[in-house]
Structures are given as C-alpha cells and as structure tokens.
Amino acid sequence: MSRTYLTLLDPLTRLVGARGAMIVSAEDGLVVAEFLMENVKGSALAALAASLANRVARVVETSGRGAPRFMQLQAKGGSVFVALAPADLILVLLTGPETAAGAARLEMLQAVERMG
Amino acid sequence: MRTVEPWVAEPLNAFVTESSARLTLLMTSSGQVVAQHGFAGALDVMSAAALGAGIMASSQELAALMRWPPFRIMVHQGRAQGHFLCRFQTPRGWWIGLVVYGTDTSLGLVELFFDQLVEQLLAATPHEEKPREVLTADFEAELNASLRALFGR
Secondary structure (H helix, E strand, C coil): CHHHHHHHHHHHHCCCCEEEEEEEECCCCEEEEEEECCCCCHHHHHHHHHHHHHHHHHHHHHCCCCCCCEEEEEECCEEEEEEEECCCEEEEEEECCCCCHHHHHHHHHHHHHHHC | CEECCHHHHHHHHHHHHHHCCCEEEEEECCCCEEEEECCCCHHHHHHHHHHHHHHHHHHHHHHHHCCCCCCCEEEEECCCEEEEEEEEEECCEEEEEEEEEECCCCHHHHHHHHHHHHHHHHHHCCCCCCCCCCCHHHHHHHHHHHHHHHHCC
16 A cells, blocks of 8 residues: 555656655644655654644635645745645645746646545 | 643643643653643542553563564554553653643644654753652652642642
C-alpha cells in the first residue's frame, strides 16, 4: 500500500523546485508516505498541514461552499500546497519559489484523482 | 495547571495551549506526579499516574521479552478520544507524559508539541539538585506535599 502511495508522489517530486511531497492522514496528522529532502521534518509538516487542512475545510464548509479541494500557502522561500484526497487523506507538496504554482496544482489534482 | 516542580509550569503551559490537549500528566517512571493539567481530583490524578506508569512498565517488559528496543511512545486511539504515552529521559531520571486528547486536535500535533515540551523541559531542568530518593518513612509526607502542590489542598 505504501509503495502505491510513493508511486503517486513521484510526479510531484519531479516538479522544478520541489522539496518534497507527502501523503498524510487528515484525522491523525501522521505521515502515510513521504518523499522529502533531508532537512525537512516530515512529522511536523504532516501534523501542521493536516491541522490547517481540517480548519480551513471547516471554515469553507461553514460558509456554504462545500468541501475545499486545494490550498496554497505562499511565502518568500516557497510554497506549501495541500490537496484533500479520498479516504481521509491529504496530499502535501513543499516547493521552492521557483516552482510554477499552476503546474503544481495540476499535478496534485491529478494525483488526487489517481488516489480515488 | 498544577506542578510540583515550578520550572515545569511554563513549558507545560505552552504544550497545553499549542496541542489543545484535554488532560496532561507528567510523572516519574515510578508514577510520582510532577505536574498535571485538567484533572479535577487527587484520586483521578493518582490513578492515572499509577496506570500510566504501569502500562509503560509492562510494555517495556514486553519489548524486552521480544528483544525489541524499549517503546518510547504508545497510543490508545478511541473514536472521540486518544491517549498518548511517552517516556523520555531527563537529568532527574526517566519521566512519562500522559496526554488525553480529543477530536479538536490530532495525534500528529500532540506528538509534535510533546517533542517540543521535552526539549523545553530538558533546557529548563535545574542541574544543581541531585535526584532525591523517596524513603518509605518520608513517603506519606512527600505524597501529601505533592498533592498540596498539585491541588492546593
């Protein structure tokens, strides 16, 4: 199972500027599968990304817009992309500033479709 | 929040705030309570400490029997509530943290912030005092002093 998830992450890690990608259990905030550069602390990223995804989902659902699909947090040093996936999972992508946001979004949504 | 050791209060307070834990108990590996947050009564906290230390001790024995390295973290995950138990070394000996958390947080967050709590406790531990041995004759007085500190009674 974990190997299947790693295969799903592979195209994301090939994006220009990608620092890592992971699949996280949304409820627990624990890592299911990850491809990360050495200096990235996966467990912390997983826990915080899951917490963020859950809170944002609650906000969006409360506003009557349904469940969110995709989030992007852009900072000076790069971006964190989060996509909600089936089976209570989330897909997280960490990139540098050089990554094209559109390409990242497309790859992530395709990965989510493959997870379904 | 109540603590027997005053230097524990600040890191524990930060942990409780960040993790949204419902209940938190720090104890020595023998079940002596160091600090607690969220418990209403002395009986609850003493029972939880004894049970937490007992679970950790029996799990260490199981690991030894299987020739595994000792467990550091154990989790009991329920539908609406989880129990997180973590054993860690301090200059005062092995301590155990017992955290009860609900659906407003996650195991990942509890683990993340508990690791930070451990780091902060290690940094805050006063090194000058050697660990005290609790003698049988002093046990009741020690226990009463701890309960006064923990519950203000």
